[in-house]
Amino acid sequence: MQSLTRNYFTLFNLPEACELDQESLSAEYRRQQGEVHPDRFANAEEPEKLRAVQLSSYLNEAYETLKSPLRRAAYLLSLRDIDVEQVNQNDLSMDLLLEQIQLREKLDELPKDESALATLDALRSEVNAKLEKQEKNFAKFFDLENFNEAKKVYHELQFLYKLSAEIDAGEEIRLGY
Amino acid sequence: MALLQIQEPGGKQAKPLHRRAVGIDLGTTNSLVAASCGTGVETLPDSTGQHLLPSVVHYAKGKPPLVGGEAKALLVDDPLNTIASVKRLLGKSLSELKAKQDYLPFEFDEARADGAPAILTEAGSKDVVQISADILGALVARAEASLKGALEGAVITVPAYFNDAQRQQTKDAAQLAGLNVLRLLNEPTAAAVAYGLDSNDQGNVVVFDLGGGTFDVSLLSLKNGVFEVLATGGDTSLGGDDIDHAIAEWIAAQLQEPAGVAVPSMAKLRQLANAAKHELSDKTQATILINQFSALLEESTLKQLTADMIRRTITSCRRVLRDAGLTVAEIDNIVMVGGSTRMPLVRDAVAEFFGKAPLTDIDPDKVVAIGAGIQADMLIGNKSPDSFLLLDVNPLSLGIETMGELVEKIIPRNTTIPVAKAQEFTTFKDGQTVMSLHVVQGERELVSDCRSLARFELRDIPSMVAGAAKIRVSFQVDADGLLSVSAEELSTGKKAEIQVKPSYGLESSVIEEMLQDSQSHAKIDMEARSIKEAQLEATQLLDAIANALLVDGNLLSPEEADSLAESIKALETTMTTGSSVQIHAATEELNQVSSEFAAKRMDLHIANALRGESIDAMEKSTD
Structure with missing residues (x-):
């Protein structure tokens, strides 16, 4: 762990793939943090301290990227020179947009008190099922090197994760957190 | 004595047996110092056997400051020269303190140029860093007497919710007291360390810290000697x-x-x-x-x-579990910190919620100092370096103001530190050469609802059309939780940098409000954000059409010009008063109406371009 530009998968000794062993990832992350963390250089000279902050930050960023399925997907595409920030019109089908609008409307129309909690749970299950399906789809297209299709699925995953976060926020408000 | 320093030529230098390092809990009411003494880390008593040092300082003319119990005894008789609870003043500006309703029995020094609060005492003007340093000084003297020698390093604990300014001032105070600060450590993390090490446990630990005035709850995961803070939360106005x-x-x-x-x-x-x-x-x-x-x-x-207060603590626990994505059943241990956790009612409520009894073996007043002492012992090198590692998180989101007074979060809360993140921004206007950057801290979507940390400018950006410049803004938070920000224009490499060190900070009550607001206002924020975005979109379209009209206005028939003017006016009205949906609709309407105009312009420009090209082609062919 000497370079700040290494491929995140190589960094953690993991195969460059959609499926990822979370246990190995976090074990290797903890092991490497044990070596580079600024706490290991509390008595060192300034340049060494600075380098420790940089290496440790890099390791944190790499870990966060691979840990999250969505960020991992974007990272995998970026390794294939696909820029997910660039959204093309035909990346998003009309059906997908309509479905998202319907789901969102459902969320907006719910009553603002605890009576909505059961519906929120149902909505969450629905979104989770879609997420699971689309994560599999992403892996399928990615493995087939059909990156255009993979990118489309990525955008759908983005919608679904955002919706999922909004369901959580909606639940928190109704629970009075 | 000098003989002892003579070394055998070529012989190995004797390894120092033990380096003196302490952990310090700099508390609002009481402070403690802990160090390794043979068997384990313990808090150090003063000469009369007292472990807790009241965090009170008394200043008298021509005398060194009096710290602790003796100073506390003078609170009633000499309130102007006796300062208690200075921790509450850290990181705040004088104007901020005066705006608060709380009665503060001091006379503030109005002559200070930097606006930092300083208190006029018989011994002169004393600012909060100086007062905190005097408390630390008393603890250092106690430790050096007890450990029989000068200290080589210290770990100082801070509340998990302390913001950048409060952390910075704590560190400044320690440096003023002559301490080598090995690390600023979050209090709940310190408490977990105090419990976690001997048992070599694996699993998830909740630290429940109910002090005199604040409530903190943190969730840590402990595995193979690595403590990872998964989430923190709490209520800074509950205790x-x-x-x-x-x-x-x-x-x-x-x-x-x-x-x-x-x-x-x-x-x-x-x-x-x-x-x-x-x-x-x-x-x-x-x-x-x-x-x-x-x-x-x-x-x-x-x-x-x-009942209501205890219910609020449990709500915070629930929230932290959710932030970390864990359930009650996945929590292995609950660590109790703070004097208020001695109350059986509190312990019972915690036990009931988590379905298991909390750990209470270590004195809840001392547990933070002990954890800090263990960490100090490790950082100074007395323990094998791989014995354990703390991976902490930043408690509040850090972001930057973007167009329309919106906050773009760069580092979300609960991100493991140290962390570096960069984001690219661009210019909004043609020929823009200056970009001002406004760094904010908080969870809300609008700048006005977050706390301003710093402002700085990136100048001499080469003049380009709007959206062409690429400005990379980088945030770096170090292991103490302190932030620095830099900005760079990528095509020229022009740089501007700032160490965020504001002269004031967030009030703890403000942090709490901000956190709670971000929840209860999530909905309003979303709409507010949508409106801002819709307004931005509308402004861009209006600007584009206005520019086009200036150049090619003559392409329009009088009827077309009228209908376009009408739609422009409609959008301008809706923009200021309408909902996001209405603004979108009006923008869309204007888009429709102006499409004919756009098509005409396009035809004209294509025709011009083709003309240009044919001449060009002819010239080439004649060569």
Whole structure:
């Protein structure tokens, strides 16, 4: 762990793939943090301290990227020179947009008190099922090197994760957190 | 003695047996210092056997400051020169403190140019960093006497919710006291370290810290000697003082009802309330005596009085679990910190929620200092370097102001530190050469609802069309949780940098409000954000059309020009008053109406371009 530009998968000794062993990832992350963390250089000279902050930050960023399925997907595409920030019109089908609008409307129309909690749970299950399906789809297209299709699925995953976060926020408000 | 320093030529230098490092809990009410003494890390007592040092400083002319119990005794008689609870003043500006309703018995130094709060005492003007340094100085003297030698390093604990300014001032105070700061450590993390090491545990630990004035809850995962903070939360306006207050009000109500006994001062009532609370720690009822009047406080009454406060602590626990994505069943241990966790009612509520009894073996007042002492011992090198590692998180989101007063979060809260993140921004106007950057801290979507940390400017950006410049803004948070920000224009490499060190910080109550607001206002924020975005979109379209009209306005028939002007006016009105949906609709409408105009312009420009090209082609062919 000497370079700040290494491929995140190589960094953690993991195969460059959609499926990822979370246990190995976090074990290797903890092991490497044990070596580079600024706490290991509390008595060192300034340049060494600075380098420790940089290496440790890099390791944190790499870990966060691979840990999250969505960020991992974007990272995998970026390794294939696909820029997910660039959204093309035909990346998003009309059906997908309509479905998202319907789901969102459902969320907006719910009553603002605890009576909505059961519906929120149902909505969450629905979104989770879609997420699971689309994560599999992403892996399928990615493995087939059909990156255009993979990118489309990525955008759908983005919608679904955002919706999922909004369901959580909606639940928190109704629970009075 | 000099003979001892002679070394055998070529011989190995004797390894120092033990380097002196301490952990310091710099508390609002009391402070403690802990160090490794042979068997384990313990808090160090003063010469009279007291471990807790009251965080009170008294200043007298021509004398060194008096710190601790003796200073505390002077609080009533000499309030102007006796300063307590200085921790509450850290990271705040004078104007901020004065705006608060709380009565502060000091005279502030108005002559300070930097706006930092300083208190006028007999011994001169003393700022909060100086006062904190004097408390630390007393602890250092105690430790050096006890450890028989100069200290080589210290770990100082801070509340998890301390913001950048508060952390920075704590560090400044330690440096002023001559300490080598090995690390600023979050208090709950320190508490977990105090419990976690001996047992070599694996699993998830909740740290429940109910102090005098604040409540903190953190969730840590412990695996192979690595502590990873998964989430933190809490309530900075909830603590033992609130419980005392509730009991005091209950006593006052009892006095008025039947007997009509004169109600003593609130201070006296609080004292009685506090005593009754302590009595109820091992009894089921407490008797309160005032003159000829007596009242009986039953445990069941106390339960009613504190029900709401205890419920709020449990709500925070639930929230932290959710942030970390864990369930109650996945929590292996609960660590209790802070004097208020001695209350059986609190312990019972915690045990009930988590389905297991919390850990209470270590004195809840000392556990933070002990954890800091263990960390200091490791950082200074007394322990094998791979014995354990702390991976902490930043407690509040850090972001930057973007167009339309929106906050773009760069580092979300609960991100493991140290962390570096960069984001690219661009210019909004043609020929823009200056970009001002506004760094904010908080969870809300609008800049006005977050806390401003710093402003700086990136100048001499090469003049380009809007959207062409690429400005990379980088945030770096170090392992102490301190932020620095830099900005760079990528095509020229022009740089601007700032170490965020504001002269004021967030008030803890403000942080709490901001956190709570971000939840309850999530909905409003979303709409506010949508409106801002819709307005931005509308402005861009209006600007584009206005520019096009200037150049090619003559392409339009009078009817077309009228209908376009009408739509422009409609959008301008809707923009200021409408909802996001209405603004979108009006923008869309204008888009439709102007499409004919756009098509005409396109034709004209294509025709011009083709003309140009054909001439060009002809010239080429004649060559």
